[in-house]
Amino acid sequence: MLVVDDLDAGYGDLQVLDGVDLTVEEGEYVVIVGPNGAGKSTVMKSIFGLTTYFGGRIEFREERIDGRRPENIITYGIGYVPQNDNVFSSLSVRENLEMGAYILDEVPQDAMDAVFDRFPVLAERQDQKVATMSGGQQQMVAMGRALMLDPDLLMLDEPSAGLAPDLVDDIFDRIDAINDAGTAVLIVEQNAKEALRRCDRGYVLVQGANRYEDAGDALLADEQVRQDFLGG
Numbered sequence: 001m002l003v004v005d006d007l008d009a010g011y012g013d014l015q016v017l018d019g020v021d022l023t024v025e026e027g028e029y030v031v032i033v034g035p036n037g038a039g040k041s042t043v044m045k046s047i048f049g050l051t052t053y054f055g056g057r058i059e060f061r062e063e064r065i066d067g068r069r070p071e072n073i074i075t076y077g078i079g080y081v082p083q084n085d086n087v088f089s090s091l092s093v094r095e096n097l098e099m100g101a102y103i104l105d106e107v108p109q110d111a112m113d114a115v116f117d118r119f120p121v122l123a124e125r126q127d128q129k130v131a132t133m134s135g136g137q138q139q140m141v142a143m144g145r146a147l148m149l150d151p152d153l154l155m156l157d158e159p160s161a162g163l164a165p166d167l168v169d170d171i172f173d174r175i176d177a178i179n180d181a182g183t184a185v186l187i188v189e190q191n192a193k194e195a196l197r198r199c200d201r202g203y204v205l206v207q208g209a210n211r212y213e214d215a216g217d218a219l220l221a222d223e224q225v226r227q228d229f230l231g232g
């Protein structure tokens with residue numbers, strides 16, 4: 001579905017990624033882990049057209065998407081939830097969800113209903129300003145907004161960041177449910193063990209390059225990966 005091949009990318013003149021390879025199959029759940037500053041978010045931003053592209057290839061369903069702009073990339077069925085600034089905090093829940101469908105002439109009510117079914121608390125609080133909601137609820141708004149166009153691939157950058165431990169499990173369960181319903185998922189996570197436990201396949205990225213790639217279980221079982229990247 002998604003093929004990232006030998007990608008070099010960064011910001012302005014600064015090259016951060018050096019020959020990154022990554023694939024996501026239809027319906028797959030793929031995780032990128034690695035130390036701070038490894039370039040994990042940069043991979044995701046590059047797929048979404050938000051970095052400077054130096055070379056390589058990004059294809060979605062065999063069509064080149066590198067060099068395209070985000071508003072074009074969402075039309076391919078790719079949703080993206082950045083780590084920060086991922087909601088319009090002065091707007092209500094409903095308005096945030098409507099923003100998720102801004103490229104359409106009309107807000108799709110069926111998509112809105114599907115988001116409310118998936119996150120009932122958002123239905124209950126649809127008129128509430130997002131700024132007044134908890135971190136976990138704001139993350140649901142951000143995910144709901146990205147689901148408004150019913151993407152085939154949902155990219156989430158550190159969805160569990162800053163959440164209390166019981167909410168971390170809840171967010172991971174919700175991601176599982178989205179994936180179980182057929183949406184391919186690509187996530188970047190600091191909570192590496194939990195993400196690797198839940199995913200199909202994972203990548204360990206270090207200094208802008210692939211270091212390891214394997215099934216989530218296999219990475220968790222790899223002694224070197226455990227020692228170097230998973231805290232033993």
Ligand SMILES: Nc1ncnc2c1ncn2[C@@H]1O[C@H](COP(=O)(O)OP(=O)(O)OP(=O)(O)O)[C@@H](O)[C@H]1O
Nearest residue numbers: 011014016034035036037038039040041042043190
């Ligand atoms: N907007 C930007 N402009 C310039 N440099 C940036 C920008 N965003 C990130 N970088 C640099 O790119 C490198 C990779 O950053 P990135 O955020 O992709 O890493 P990461 O693996 O996601 O890290 P973390 O786990 O800390 O979020 C870092 O050296 C960072 O300082």
